[in-house]
Amino acid sequence: MKKESVDFLVVGGGIAGYQAVLSLLPHGSVLLVSRGPLSSGSSYYAQGGLALPWGFTPEDRERHVQDTLRAGAGLCDEASVRTLVGDGEKVWEGLLSLDVPFDQASDGSFLTTREAAHSVPRIVHAGGDRTGFLILSALAKKVSESPSFRFLSNLQLHSIRKDRKGVVTGAVFLGETGDELLEIEAGATILSTGGGSSLFLRSTNPRLQRGDGVAVAARAGCEIERMAYYQFHPTVLDIPGQAPFLLTEAMRGEGARVINGKGRRFLYDYHPDGELAPRDVVSRALWLESRKFPDEGIFLSLTHFPEGRVAQRFPQVFRHCLELGLDLQTTPAPIRPAAHFQMGGIRTDMNGRTTLPGLFAIGEVASTRVHGANRLASNSLLEALVMGRRVVDAIDVGYHGEGTEEADTLGNVPFFMPCVDIEEGWARLRQILWDSAGIVRTLPLVRKGLHEIREMIASERPVPLDGARFALGNGLLVASMILEDILRAPVAGANYVVDELPGSTGKDKD
Ligand SMILES: Cc1cc2nc3c(=O)[nH]c(=O)nc-3n(C[C@H](O)[C@H](O)[C@H](O)COP(=O)(O)OP(=O)(O)OC[C@H]3O[C@@H](n4cnc5c(N)ncnc54)[C@H](O)[C@@H]3O)c2cc1C
Incomplete structure (x- = not known):
């Protein structure tokens, strides 16, 4: 070494x-x-x-x-x-x-x-x-x-x-x-x-x-x-086949509107500050609305901004959307929350x-x-x-690490690593966390998610050190800590937990 x-x-x-x-x-x-x-x-x-x-x-x-x-x-x-x-x-x-x-x-x-x-x-x-x-x-x-x-x-x-x-x-x-x-x-x-x-x-x-x-x-x-x-951002571009892309909250700060498929600004049904309610409130409102009206879609609209204003104030976001075929100045952007x-x-x-x-x-x-x-x-x-x-x-700026006793270099990490297919392992982990530790959570789903993550952790064996497998092991450990923490303190606000999920749209897919 x-x-x-x-x-x-x-x-x-x-x-x-x-x-x-x-x-x-x-x-x-x-x-x-x-x-x-x-x-x-x-x-x-x-x-x-x-x-x-x-x-x-x-x-x-x-x-x-x-x-x-x-x-x-x-x-x-x-x-x-x-x-x-x-x-x-x-x-x-x-x-x-x-x-x-x-x-x-x-x-x-x-x-x-x-x-x-x-x-x-x-x-x-x-x-x-x-x-x-x-x-x-x-x-x-x-x-x-x-x-x-x-x-x-x-x-x-x-x-x-x-x-x-x-x-x-x-x-x-x-x-x-x-x-x-x-x-x-x-x-x-x-x-x-x-x-x-x-x-x-x-x-x-x-x-x-x-x-x-x-x-x-x-x-x-x-x-x-x-x-x-974890905080979920409400206004994230949702175009099938494209990676989620953030539409900055400053857009709402400068007047952008969140509307449903009928063009209605529904956020006032959830909070008196509408688009400017705290981020967790807005994300939960989007989540609930999409479950109530799964086929309508939710959009961020800047079409009422003066001509040229969107490109001038948000040049990077405007350009990115244009490359995806979406002109924010003229067309509302489809949105869905993301971690x-x-x-x-x-x-x-x-x-x-x-x-x-x-x-x-x-x-x-x-x-x-x-x-x-x-x-x-x-x-x-x-x-x-x-x-x-x-x-x-x-920091003790005078201390330079000299004179320390022999280091316990690798003692804290044995090479135990998950023995599952790495790609599949990541896909499963990300889906489990989204389903069980997402914007709105229920205790049965959290327990189920934790059980599945622990099953993957149980596949860990002593194997030769390998960066990709090591990273997946990190991900599984953190996922288990997230789910365990929800179970420890299932309180509204911090980690929104409800008894039952209202109306289902089925599993989210990338
Ligand atoms: C799209 C987007 C927009 C945002 N907009 C805002 C905003 O407008 N205002 C605001 O206040 N916040 C915003 N945030 C949040 C903010 O950007 C982050 O919270 C903040 O930048 C985190 O800074 P950091 O230095 O802690 O970590 P990061 O900037 O995430 O840097 C982490 C570094 O650690 C390295 N690293 C990671 N893992 C390892 C490893 N295993 N080994 C070695 N190196 C590693 C990475 O390579 C990277 O260099 C935004 C976040 C995103 C994603």
């Missing part, structure tokens, strides 16, 4: 990971290891923008805190939310110093928009709907200028390296194609591997965002929490400390409890940036 040493190891190159690299570089050498290029994580695709307590007065901060708590359905940690929002101004100043090209009016003032459950416009955006890509690119450009920064790609996190006292001293990685292992020794290890929404049949996330960080941290003994808390964001994950404090000394987690992989049961739109880029800055305060 190859071995390397570095002061700080960051695993995952999304906005959380790159922001952490930038914060750590003044203190030592930083190695960023990722499974793929910038486009491999969700950050690259973030469209709507970045929520900030815009105006930055105490009143602006309080309004942002209250909106976050309300959207979170009573399950946010208020102190954490106050810390998140309180750091908003520092984040904004940091991004301005990186010259992120946020959209401006002709008088030079920055444009802000609204999304669901925000009481005021406070979301800044860049390139219209390319906010994530432009922030990520600016961070990546800045850190690449430092001689203390190195980047390794096409490596999959395999396990957490610990010394005999249980202190984390780095991590082990697996090449994507073969069975070669690379061991990195580090003074501090930061996981920023993103969420796991692609474990569900329909998802807005890049295909490989399947919760690996949670699986590896759980095997190392880290506390994982709130895995039942979008993981609110739970590796439990941390507001400096990214996990329950294992020496191991930190930030961004979507972590559970800071700022999002409660339902994330307020555009608060996740804020969280990734805030936590990427705050993590440095928790």
Whole structure:
């Protein structure tokens, strides 16, 4: 096994990971290891923008805190939310110093928009709907200028390296194609591997965002929490044979309407805020409506926008839809919800400390409890940036991993892996989670789903190490944690559980 040493190891190159690299570089050498290029994580695709307590007065901060708590359905940690929002101004100043090209009016003032459950416009955006890509690119450009920064790609996190006292001293990685292992020794290890929404049949996330960080941290003994808390985005393009594609919530913030096949805006039947109700409310309303009227279809309509406005304000989304033969300016888009964001994950404090000394987690992989049961739109880029800055305060920058006792390198992961056909295994897992842990859940279906996942886990045998099989094992472990968590706390709001599903449309298929 190859071995390397570095002061700080960051695993995952999304906005959380790159922001952490930038914060750590003044203190030592930083190695960023990722499974793929910038486009491999969700950050690259973030469209709507970045929520900030815009105006930055105490009143602006309080309004942002209250909106976050309300959207979170009573399950946010208020102190954490106050810390998140309180750091908003520092984040904004940091991004301005990186010259992120946020959209401006002709008088030079920055444009802000609204999304669901925000009481005021406070979301800044860049390139219209390319906010994530432009922030990520600016961070990546800045850190690449430092001689203390190195980047390794096409490596999959395999396990957490610990010394005999249980202190984390780095991590082990697996090449994507073969069975070669690379061991990195580090003074501090930061996981920023993103969420796991692609474990569900329909998802807005890049295909490989399947919760690996949670699986590896759980095997190392880290506390994982709130895995039942997944957010489903309501307005996801639904064209047969095409991958789900997000139609940003900023469209509804700027007046887009959700209509049924008869052209009626039915969301007011479910919530007084209609299109701007919290995301979980809107997703459930779409789900219920499609079960009541399975043949009607549901659409997002921007056809009342002034001519040329859709292309000008949402250029990337407009172009993508046009390539699929759909002109959003003239034709309502067929939509259906899809899994979008993981609110739970590796439990941390507001400096990214996990329950294992020496191991930190930030961004979507972590559970800071700022999002409660339902994330307020555009608060996740804020969280990734805030936590990427705050993590440095928790790290003992003087500790360089030297003098640790012999590492328990691979002791925490025997090569037990699921022995099912890998393609079929993934298809089954994604269907099971969609059916049993989707937008609306019933306990009998959750139990059935868990039983099926456990059957697949029971197929695990000691076999030669193989990256694809290892990833499926991660997926099964995370799926079982999601289903077990629903059974542990079957409460409305967090993980919507009903006694019986109203009217059935049969099984969803991709
Ligand atoms: C389509 C879309 C639109 C969105 N729009 C918005 C928005 O407008 N505003 C907002 O606030 N949020 C938005 N979100 C959510 C937001 O983008 C994410 O929550 C956030 O970017 C997560 O950042 P991250 O750095 O934690 O993880 P990611 O950006 O997902 O990065 C994860 C990184 O970890 C790497 N990785 C994963 N697994 C492994 C492994 N096993 N080994 C090694 N490396 C690994 C990946 O390759 C990647 O580099 C959107 C999400 C999507 C999918």
